[in-house]
Amino acid sequence: MTDVVAEPTPEVRPDRPTEKPNRPYFSSGPCAKPPGWALERLPHGSLGRSHRSKLGKSRLQYAIDLTREVLQVPDTHRIGIVPASDTGAVEMAMWSMLGARPVTLLAWESFGEGWVTDAVKQLKLDPKVLKAPYGAIPDLAAVDFTNDVIFTWNGTTSGARVPDGDWIPAGREGLTFADATSAAFATPLPWDKLDVTTFSFQKVLGGEGGHGVLILGPRAVERLESYTPAWPLPKIFRMTKGGKLIEGIFQGETINTPSMLVIEDYIFALEWAKGLGGLEALVARADANAAAVDAIVEAYDWLDHLVADPAIRSNTSVCLKFADSAVAGADEAAQLALVKKLAALLEAEDAAYDVAGYRDAPPGLRIWCGATVDTADIEALGPWLDWAWHSIRA
Known part of the structure; x- marks a missing residue:
């Protein structure tokens, strides 16, 4: 294990996204209000x-x-x-x-x-x-x-x-x-x-x-x-x-x-x-949101699920870890520092609030996918995650 995150291989930095989540609330509690709440x-x-x-x-x-x-x-x-x-x-x-x-x-x-x-x-x-x-x-x-x-x-x-x-x-x-x-x-x-x-x-x-x-x-x-x-x-x-x-x-x-x-x-x-439509509709919304996070993980090779087995993977509190070998090989303090930077940058851009993993969990991100979150907002979150990652790693 190393005590610093290694320098990344030079790569193309993605452009800053233009479309933001309409409601960038991804906290795992208290969670996003229902759509239309006031x-x-x-x-x-x-x-x-x-x-x-x-x-x-x-x-x-x-x-x-x-x-x-x-x-x-x-x-x-x-x-x-x-x-x-x-x-x-x-x-x-x-x-x-x-x-x-x-x-x-x-x-x-x-x-x-x-x-x-x-x-x-x-x-x-x-x-x-x-x-x-x-x-x-x-x-x-x-x-x-x-x-x-x-x-x-x-x-x-x-x-x-x-x-x-x-x-x-x-x-x-x-x-x-x-x-x-x-x-x-x-x-x-x-x-x-x-x-x-x-x-x-x-x-x-x-x-x-x-x-x-x-x-x-x-x-x-x-x-x-x-x-x-x-x-x-x-x-x-x-x-x-x-x-x-x-x-x-x-x-x-x-x-x-x-x-x-x-x-x-x-x-x-x-x-x-x-x-x-009651419980069935709520479950369907959460499942769709979790599937949108799955698509984000598939799209970016630096990111992976903390829970490897889909059969036991949450459809609400979806936890992610770093798959990038240089980061995954760093010590916990270095990884936590990276999480803090990612979360702070996303919040500063009003692209995502409260996405850092829980303090006792392995370093990574946690995206709340409960029924009050709109799937379109998770889909819009993906490019921001990738942009923030490459911005910090650059």
């Missing part, structure tokens, strides 16, 4: 009102109902809006339900690693941990479903996802906990295989941060009503009272005060999604 288009009757008023609760319930409709969640599952984004939803489930039986955690990127840390260091459990490096996933056939199983459906920081739910048995003994924050609304989720599912507004639908969504299947409710963990639970994690589920949480009565502005913003995105 602050003045949000209903504001609930703003300044109590979230416990008839109006406030009705808007929260409407958000839950639209979530069920667009995600095609069966009536057997409860949906609640909870504090602290997807992280809060995952923590709420882990602290409330783990400890009843052995636990297996799957980790192949930073957020999965975070759930391992919580299980080991905070809850003091002794879980079985199945790990894989960035760009891969663990052996799903090795998962023991007599245990509770926690995994990220889509690794936001690595771009690797599970291919489907076929690896999860219908007759499992433990519960499945799926952190689906960058998968919900971009891929069909097999609700019969998922006991606990979490996500946040600010990913595929481009909502604002601070709130999470927790979806519980019947087996998860049974666990909550039959098991009391050995550790104390903070108030914002408590979902039962007197051994019974607090049903109000799943009927618009949030545990703490939500931002009604965020809720109205989420409702706007859900109505936009419903108007497109």
Whole structure:
């Protein structure tokens, strides 16, 4: 390994592109707003009102109902809006339900690693941990479903996802906990295989941060009503009272005060999604965007996918690495410096915002391809990536 990026072979530098993405928002969270979004288009009757008023609760319930409709969640599952984004939803489930039986955690990127840390260091459990490096996933056939199983459906920081739910048995003994924050609304989720599912507004639908969504299947409710963990639970994690589920949480009565502005913003995105044609249309948009990134990778020999296997490659958080041999052979610090320069140049040109890879991931780029991004903008991004690369390497 070398500590500097080697000088490139002299080559023809491409002309500066003339066409820019109309909306150069490629951040992996908070993500691009839905096309046509504008602050003045949000209903504001609930703003300044109590979230416990008839109006406030009705808007929260409407958000839950639209979530069920667009995600095609069966009536057997409860949906609640909870504090602290997807992280809060995952923590709420882990602290409330783990400890009843052995636990297996799957980790192949930073957020999965975070759930391992919580299980080991905070809850003091002794879980079985199945790990894989960035760009891969663990052996799903090795998962023991007599245990509770926690995994990220889509690794936001690595771009690797599970291919489907076929690896999860219908007759499992433990519960499945799926952190689906960058998968919900971009891929069909097999609700019969998922006991606990979490996500946040600010990913595929481009909502604002601070709130999470927790979806519980019947087996998860049974666990909550039959098991009391050995550790104390903070108030914002408590979902039962007197051994019974607090049903109000799943009927618009949030545990703490939500931002009604965020809720109205989420409702706007859900109505936009419903108007497109629902889940199938959202998946199709994400797939088209990911295919546009595939075409960019094919066009430029200095760029490659971090996830080599297309079967497990994300259609939302698409992560890329440097294929140029001189750069790939440099040390991590040199590659990170190059990423920083690329991202800064693209932002200065208003051609792409927030495309640097995640700080814990291998050096490279990350292009968000969720449903709120227009495919034409990704297609317009390609020449800018190539121009910025050659401008810096020159």
